[in-house]
Amino acid sequence: MLKVAILDDYQNVSQEFIDLKKLSGKYEIKVFSEPFTDEDDAIEQLIDFEALLIMRERTKITENLIYKLKKLKFIITSGMRNKAIDLKAAKKRKIIVTGTEINVNPTCELTWALILGLARNIKLEIDNMYQGYWQTTVGVELKGKILGLIGLGKVGSQVAKIGKAFGMQVMAWSENLSLDKCKELDVLPSSKEDLIQNADFISIHVQGGERYKNCFTLKEFDKMKKTSFLINTSRGLIINEDDLIIALSTNVIAGAGIDVYEKEPLPANHKLRFIPNALLLPHIGYVTAENYSIFYKQMIENLEACEKGKPIRLIE
Numbered sequence: 001m002l003k004v005a006i007l008d009d010y011q012n013v014s015q016e017f018i019d020l021k022k023l024s025g026k027y028e029i030k031v032f033s034e035p036f037t038d039e040d041d042a043i044e045q046l047i048d049f050e051a052l053l054i055m056r057e058r059t060k061i062t063e064n065l066i067y068k069l070k071k072l073k074f075i076i077t078s079g080m081r082n083k084a085i086d087l088k089a090a091k092k093r094k095i096i097v098t099g100t101e102i103n104v105n106p107t108c109e110l111t112w113a114l115i116l117g118l119a120r121n122i123k124l125e126i127d128n129m130y131q132g133y134w135q136t137t138v139g140v141e142l143k144g145k146i147l148g149l150i151g152l153g154k155v156g157s158q159v160a161k162i163g164k165a166f167g168m169q170v171m172a173w174s175e176n177l178s179l180d181k182c183k184e185l186d187v188l189p190s191s192k193e194d195l196i197q198n199a200d201f202i203s204i205h206v207q208g209g210e211r212y213k214n215c216f217t218l219k220e221f222d223k224m225k226k227t228s229f230l231i232n233t234s235r236g237l238i239i240n241e242d243d244l245i246i247a248l249s250t251n252v253i254a255g256a257g258i259d260v261y262e263k264e265p266l267p268a269n270h271k272l273r274f275i276p277n278a279l280l281l282p283h284i285g286y287v288t289a290e291n292y293s294i295f296y297k298q299m300i301e302n303l304e305a306c307e308k309g310k311p312i313r314l315i316e
Helices: 039-046 063-068 087-092 105-119 122-130 154-165 179-185 192-198 218-223 241-249 289-307
Strands: 002-006 027-031 051-054 074-077 096-098 146-150 169-173 201-204 229-232 255-258 278-280
Touching: 002 289, 039 063, 051 289, 063 087, 074 289, 096 289, 105 122, 105 154, 105 201, 105 229, 105 255, 105 278, 146 154, 146 192, 154 169, 154 179, 169 192, 192 218, 218 241, 241 255
Parallel strands: 002 027, 002 051, 051 074, 074 096, 146 169, 146 201, 201 229, 229 255, 255 278
Antiparallel strands: none
16 A cells, blocks of 8 residues: 655645545555654655655755655645755656646735735734724825836736736836736836835745845845835745844834745744734745645545556656
8 A cells, every 4th residue: 555645734634625534445644744853854754655745845855855765656746846846856766746736816815915914014903902002003005106026927917917906006027027928917127126226015926946046135125115015925035034134123124024934934933023024924825725625636636647657747
């Protein structure tokens, strides 16, 4: 019987989307709800498993882990792109890697939750309501403000449309910005420097990797308006966290809305957790019942197809 590990089920909800009893005759399944302490811990606990069902960019599936897990045959991830998987190592070991479909609209929706939360001081006002206070801050309106988008892909385009609906001026920059897409969405193409200097809200929607690593450092924060906000629902490494902490703590910028981090889960004693003008969420951009239903259903479909020797939704 194939031994299958479901990893990264932080909310312990996979069984709401997978009928484990129905699958018990075909697979020996174990659910891991807690993140591993480190890679050695992951190797020790996963050493006997033949298939890993993983959530995108949670547990890192490194070259070392891939080579240490001698029995591993299949890696099945949520989404069709997962930079936490060493695909070259998997290919060398002839491990089949497959993915699932994913709805991108939840990340766009969460982006606007962060933008609105920052604009109207939602976190502070909620906290103060429970302390017995009433109207303690003055927010800002979105209409007429400039929304700067780092990236105008699937998510960035959706964010742009909503920004226009709010009556915002929208500008965008990325290293491969499509001028046709800008024209279609009535978005002003911009240089990175002009966007940083002029935008009231900057929202990041590019892929991770070396190209955009440390795209925002103290150099960029110093050029931003003191009244501006930075939102990141993309990848943690795009922003230098140490520099962000300095910029927020010294009011170089007004605030930041963050859903992704350099290290996840974010350590309990991380300095970002104690900064009042940081609106933090625990990487829930794609965490919705609709997405989880897609993920787990298609993970099982992929697993069954792999066992039959006819894998689907291959990632290469």
